[in-house]
Amino acid sequence: MAVVFVITLAMLTAATVISGSPVTLTLERAFPTNHGVELNQLRARDLLRHRRILQSSNGVVDFDVHGTFDPFQVGLYFTKVQLGTPPVEFYVQIDTGSDVLWVSCSSCTGCPQTSGLQIELNFFDSGRSSTSSLISCSDRRCNSGIQSSDATCSSQNNQCSYTFQYGDGSGTSGYYVSDTMHLDTIFEGSVATNSSAPVVFGCSNQQSGDLTKSDRAVDGIFGFGQQEMSVISQLSSQGIAPRVFSHCLRGDSTGGGVLVLGEIVEPNIVYTPLVPSQPHYNLNLQSISVNGQALQIDASVFATSNNNRGTIVDSGTTLAYLAEEAYDPFVNAITATIPQSVRTVVSRGNQCFLITSRLG
Structure with a gap:
């Protein structure tokens, strides 16, 4: 049960001093007292207030975030996009580890038909959108995708296409369309729901691996990478949104979070620089500590290099992964910290701790 606390103020006066002279400021009600206030009105007002933390000279583009971090529930975060004319809604996984937005096509082979996430899956049909067009091999955007390995081209049909293989072994292939x-653009606290822009995205006609499973199925993947084929880069090049995004994940049981194309202004955020000139969002991980004690791990294990070593931020990956040189000391340190009274079991070759209450 949700409990809502409403504090009603008849009228307050606040006194301040400017250049030695007192000035009285009058604070009035946001809502009148002669009738009750609907919960949706309060939520709408709070939503506008919360949006004031978003900052951009051109406004920001806002996306609703669903899902949770818990791999035993959802294990992923996803959002909703509207594509085509008339618009069709698609639920897509948020993935900072890839560049391209793609959704399932009406001709897809191996695409799940239903989802265990209690969402309705849709399939993109370019023939039903009056603003849809195919991307040819001669298109400049296709050439940009070829240079970043996000696109391929077939001389047989002059069609710009793609084939992606993800780290979990799943894969998808299809072709590019423009639509x-x-x-939802937020500017100075107001929302303009009628904004739109042409973007290039993938139409998946074949999927494999975990992408074919229905238990956590979504309509596609929304890549938030840095290359030109990403929606971030496309909207930035059109002057619609800044080339920066903010992705805040809620780590409790309610899940969700915030995803905007723009900057979040929050004084309590701790920042860390990204490694420049990398295909992914690489961080300079320096060490790992357990219970305040730094582990004896050679710093070179974390160093970013040209052979895909280093530490990246990837919202599309459920678990955190460590190199063996760092993983063994880390697990050993945690194991040594857990009290002997805690029951342990081995599940699929991994040692697990069964905890029924918070450790002191």
Whole structure:
């Protein structure tokens, strides 16, 4: 049960001093007292207030975030995009480890038909959108995708296409289309729901691996990488949104979070620089500590290099992964910290701790 606390103020006066002279400021009600206030009105007001933490000279593009971190529930975060004319809604996984936005096509082989996430899956049909067009091999955007390995080209049909293989062994292939994306743009606390922009995205006609499973199925993947084929880069090049995004994940049981194309202004955020000139979002991980004690791990294990070593931030990956040189000391340190009274079991070759209450 949700409990809502409403504090009603008849009228307050606040006194301050400017250049030695007292000035009285009058604070009035946001809502009148002669009738009750609907919960949706309060939520709408709070939503506008919360949006004031978003900062950009051109406004920001806002996306609702669903899902949780818990791998035993959802194990992923996803959002909703609207594509085509008339617009069709698609639920897509948020993935900072890839560049391209793609959704399942009406001709897809191996695409799940239902989802255990209690969402309705849709399939993109370019023939039903009046603003849809195919991307040819001669298109400049296709050439940009080829240079970043996000696109391929077939001389047989002059069609710009793609084939992606993800780290979990799943994969997808299809072709590129251009169509309208409908956006919620926030500017100075107001929302313009009628904004839109043409974007290039993938139409998946074949999927494999975990992408074919229905238990956590979504309509596609929304890549938030740095290359030109990413929606971030496309909207930035059109002057619609800044080339920066903010992705805050809620780590409790309610899940969700915040995802905007723009900057979040929050004084309590701790920042860390990214390693420049890398295909992914690499961090300078320096050490790992357990219970305040730094582990004896050679710093070179974390160093970013040209052979795909280093530490990246990837919202599309459920678990955190460590190199063996760091993993063994880390697990050993945690094991030594757990009290002997805690029951342990081995599940699929991994040692697990069964904890029924918070450790002191």
